[in-house]
Amino acid sequence: MARILVVDDEVGIRELLSEILYDEGHTVELAENAAEARAARARKRPDLVLLDIWMPDTDGVSLLREWGSQGLLDMPVIMMSGHATVDTAVEATRIGAVDFLEKPITLQKLLKTISAALARPVVAKAASVPAATTASAPMPAGGGGQADVSDLVTNAAPALELDPHQLQLSSIPLDQPLREARDEFERIYFEYHLGRENHSMTRVSERTGLERTHLYRKLKQLGIDASRRRQSESR
Structure with missing residues (x-):
């Protein structure tokens, strides 16, 4: 290393x-x-x-x-x-x-x-x-x-280009515990990829490098509703 x-x-x-x-x-x-x-x-x-x-x-x-x-x-x-x-x-x-x-x-x-x-x-x-x-x-x-x-x-x-996700990230308070700041970062990160891939869990899994089961668990942990994503993917 x-x-x-x-x-x-x-x-x-x-x-x-x-x-x-x-x-x-x-x-x-x-x-x-x-x-x-x-x-x-x-x-x-x-x-x-x-x-x-x-x-x-x-x-x-x-x-x-x-x-x-x-x-x-x-x-x-x-x-x-x-x-x-x-x-x-x-x-x-x-x-x-x-x-x-x-x-x-x-x-x-x-x-x-x-x-x-x-x-x-x-x-x-x-x-x-x-x-x-x-x-x-x-x-x-x-x-x-x-x-x-x-x-x-x-x-x-x-x-x-002015990316709204950059604006969201710039608003994350830095005077909070690292774990909480990281959760906010990950929430914006996954919402970005969900929107970019039109809520396809398969493509989001490939894009982020997370296995689907781990991805669902991570979204649930971050409070991101995955049910709508699954419905969108099945259409």
Whole structure:
């Protein structure tokens, strides 16, 4: 299993990601800002970094560029954001990020992206992006490298849309016990997939990776009425 550094200024996200990664057998170190991330990187190189783009002291893209200029990008870095533009995602990839995760991050997407990143060889290299470029600056017209990040642009594009489920997630209070916050997250997560799959329990089971019996039990535990879903599926 891997040693993963999670860098995010939101305590709720750090705790949620930490619990998920611990359950998967990974060793997790947490940092709430760039200063703590630098210290963690100096103590021991992580096998992978989950790095939030928007942070109060130094944004994630600037920290990524800093590591790149110092030859410290010898580990895969996955950027995270709920508000990033396609330009920002592409710029992060040009600097050295291996992928981009849009918040809210689904469990399946998180684990799949981490697994793919850990399987890729990473060679430390200096950042090729000029130091004057900022995280929010648009790419120069006709800039090279876009063909190499087509998958990243595809993943980042939904960030331009206003998803009501994102609004629901942003309203989850972070000053409550982790278990209660996680229940609220899971309730929104399953309601999202039920709506997306037109209440087909078979497709929701496949999409979420849960066996149907476990899925029914989870919906009941979260107070989501599954009877209407079964009727819809039988039609």
